[in-house]
Amino acid sequence: MRRLLVKIGAWLAILLGLAMMLQPTAADWLTRQRNSKTAQQFAANTATAADAANTDSASQTAEESRPYPELYAAMQAYNAQIYADGQSGLTDPFAYENPPLDLTDYGYDEEVLAMLWIPRLDLELPVYLGASRENMAKGAALLGQTSMPLGGENTNTVLAAHRGYYGAEMLRNVQQIQVGDKIQLTTPWDTLIYRVAELKIIDPADISSVLIQPGRDLLTLSTCHPYTQNYQRYLVIAERDPDAAVTDKDTDLQESEATWDASPRQVTMETDGTTSIAEVEPQSITPLPQEGSTESEGSAVSNLMIWLENNALWAGFVFIAACVGVLAIWQKHREE
Numbered sequence: 001m002r003r004l005l006v007k008i009g010a011w012l013a014i015l016l017g018l019a020m021m022l023q024p025t026a027a028d029w030l031t032r033q034r035n036s037k038t039a040q041q042f043a044a045n046t047a048t049a050a051d052a053a054n055t056d057s058a059s060q061t062a063e064e065s066r067p068y069p070e071l072y073a074a075m076q077a078y079n080a081q082i083y084a085d086g087q088s089g090l091t092d093p094f095a096y097e098n099p100p101l102d103l104t105d106y107g108y109d110e111e112v113l114a115m116l117w118i119p120r121l122d123l124e125l126p127v128y129l130g131a132s133r134e135n136m137a138k139g140a141a142l143l144g145q146t147s148m149p150l151g152g153e154n155t156n157t158v159l160a161a162h163r164g165y166y167g168a169e170m171l172r173n174v175q176q177i178q179v180g181d182k183i184q185l186t187t188p189w190d191t192l193i194y195r196v197a198e199l200k201i202i203d204p205a206d207i208s209s210v211l212i213q214p215g216r217d218l219l220t221l222s223t224c225h226p227y228t229q230n231y232q233r234y235l236v237i238a239e240r241d242p243d244a245a246v247t248d249k250d251t252d253l254q255e256s257e258a259t260w261d262a263s264p265r266q267v268t269m270e271t272d273g274t275t276s277i278a279e280v281e282p283q284s285i286t287p288l289p290q291e292g293s294t295e296s297e298g299s300a301v302s303n304l305m306i307w308l309e310n311n312a313l314w315a316g317f318v319f320i321a322a323c324v325g326v327l328a329i330w331q332k333h334r335e336e
Contacts, residue, residue: 032169035139038126039115046188067188071106075148082145083154083212089145090207096143096160099130108188114149116140116159117184118221119252120177123169127185131160139170143222146210149185151192151240156218157185158210163224163234164285171223174234176282178261182252183238185219191246194219194238199267201225201278202233206270209235217242227285232271 046067066072078100082089090096103113114127116139127142127149128135135141140161142148147155164172181196202209210220217240225234247255264279 032124035124035126038112038139039124042110042112042115042126042186045110046186068106068108071101071103071108072150072189074101074106075150079147079150079152079155082147087145087207087211090211096131096145098144100144101129101148103129112139113142114185114187117186117249117252118177118181119184119249119256120181121169121171121173122253122256123171125161125170127159136160136162137165140221143210146220147212149187149192149219151190151217153217154212154214156210156212156216156220158220158222160222163227163230171221172227172285174221174223174236175265175280176284177236178259178265178282180259181238181256182241182244183219183221183236184246184252192219193241193244193246195241195244196236197239198235198237199265199280200235200237201267201269201271201280202235203271204231204233206233209237209270234267 103110111128112126113129116125116127117123118125126139128139129142131141131143140159143158143160146158149157161171162168163174164170177196177199179196179199183194183196185192185194200209210222212218219238219240221236221238223234224230225232262282264281267278267280269276269278
C-alpha cells in the first residue's frame with residue numbers, strides 16, 4: 001500500500017507540475033487567438049458601418065458620412081470639454097473606471113472601441129471604454145477623464161493594461177519598448193499612428209503625467225511596475241505621426257527587428273516629487289504560474305482566490321486528469 005501511495009503522489013506531482021508549466025503558455029495562446037478573432041470582427045464591423053455611411057454620401061456632409069456620426073461628435077465634444085475643464089474629474093481614482101459615454105446611446109452596440117497594435121511586442125489588444133476590472137481582464141482600457149481615441153491637438157488618450165494577466169502576456173514586456181517605436185490605434189473612423197517619445201515611471205497617484213499637454217496629440221500606455229509588485233506605474237508616452245503610412249504587420253515587425261536596441265532603457269522616474277533617470281533592462285520576462293492580480297492592495301480577496309476565479313476551467317481539467325490517473329494506478333494495483 002505504501003508503494004501505491006508513493007506512486008499516486010508521484011503521478012499527481014507530475015500532473016500538477018505539467019499544468020503549472022503549461023498554464024502560462026496555454027493562457028497566452030488562447031488570449032492571442034481571442035484577440036485575433038476580436039480584431040477580425042472589429043474590422044468587419046467597421047467596414048460594414050463605413051459602407052452603410054457611404055451609401056448616401058452624395059447628399060451628406062463629411063461629418064454625416066462618417067460611421068456613427070453622432071458618437072464621433074459626442075466624443076469630439078467630450079475631448080474639448082475635458083481639456084477646457086483641465087481634466088478636473090481626475091481627482092477621483094474611480095473616475096478611471098467609469099465610462100464617460102454610453103456607446104449604445106449612439107447606436108454603437110460593440111464592446112470594442114478600438115484595436116491597439118504594438119509591433120515591438122508583437123501584441124494586439126482590444127480597447128474597451130472604462131478601466132473596470134472586467135475590461136482590464138479582456139484587454140486595454142481607456143481611462144475615464146482622458147481623451148477619446150480620435151487624435152487631434154490637445155488630446156492624450158490614456159490606455160491601461162495589466163502587466164501580464166494569469167498567463168496572458170498583455171503588457172508584461174513593456175520594458176522592451178524603446179523611444180521611436182511605432183504604436184498603432186485603429187478606430188471605426190481612422191488608423192492613428194504614434195511614435196514613442198518618452199518612457200516614465202511614476203507613483204500611481206501622480207495624475208500630472210497623464211494630463212493633456214497643450215498643442216500635442218498623445219497616446220499614453222500605462223501598466224504596473226515593477227513586475228508583479230504593482231507599487232508604481234510604467235508609462236509609454238507616444239506622439240502622433242500624421243505623415244506615417246499604414247503598413248502591414250509583417251512590415252512593422254521587420255522594422256522593430258531592424259531597430260532593436262539591447263541596451264537599458266533610459267526611463268524618467270518621478271517619485272516623491274523628485275526626478276531621476278532609471279535604467280531598465282529590456283530582457284524578456286518569463287511569466288510566473290502563480291501570477292495573480294495585486295491591483296487592490298489590502299483586498300480581502302487573495303491572489304489565490306483571484307487565480308481560481310479566472311482559471312476554474314483549467315483547474316477542473318487538471319483535477320479530472322489527476323483523478324483518471326489515480327484510478328488507473330489503483331486499477332492496475334488491484335490487478336497485480
